[in-house]
Amino acid sequence: MSLEQHYSAILSQLGEDVSREGLLDTPKRAAKAMQYLCKGYNQTLEEVVGDALFTSDNSEMVLVKNIELYSLCEHHMLPFIGKAHVAYMPSGKVLGLSKVARIVDMYARRLQIQENMTREIAEAIQKVTNAAGVAVVIEAQHMCMMMRGVEKQNSSMVTSVMLGQFRSNDATRAEFMGLINR
Numbered sequence: 001m002s003l004e005q006h007y008s009a010i011l012s013q014l015g016e017d018v019s020r021e022g023l024l025d026t027p028k029r030a031a032k033a034m035q036y037l038c039k040g041y042n043q044t045l046e047e048v049v050g051d052a053l054f055t056s057d058n059s060e061m062v063l064v065k066n067i068e069l070y071s072l073c074e075h076h077m078l079p080f081i082g083k084a085h086v087a088y089m090p091s092g093k094v095l096g097l098s099k100v101a102r103i104v105d106m107y108a109r110r111l112q113i114q115e116n117m118t119r120e121i122a123e124a125i126q127k128v129t130n131a132a133g134v135a136v137v138i139e140a141q142h143m144c145m146m147m148r149g150v151e152k153q154n155s156s157m158v159t160s161v162m163l164g165q166f167r168s169n170d171a172t173r174a175e176f177m178g179l180i181n182r
């Protein structure tokens, strides 16, 4: 069965009349939307980064903050939405800025839990840049908490992963936290 046919079956099971006008193209649209939201499965780190890795003798912190993030939780397939802050300490290589956001997207466009996604992003940046340290903080609101279950509308979840210098050096970590909370 195609994704479209599965969506049609889901609508019927939910009690809908799949032949009514407003729903005629819904299975097709829903299938397309879900494929888009999960397109990260078809991407690799190598493809996303391409040739946007540049030699540099800068060893100061590079920070990209407030990267919009849209993902789906793997437990309910409901959205979680927030922002990611990504920093690294270069050691010879810097990454094109838009690529940091594209790496975040690649991992967000899969079924995820926020904790694992945070680690995957940090390890990907580390792998690509061979940085002396990587920090990733993600704050997000989970629709599975807001629309169902405990229905807590204002709680957000914060996860962080610190690698290398961000883990071992308090001053580096404090500088990062100061910059993202500004």
Ligand SMILES: [Zn+2]
Residues within 6 Å of the ligand: 073, 074, 075, 076, 077, 078, 142, 144, 145
């Ligand atoms: Zn969930």
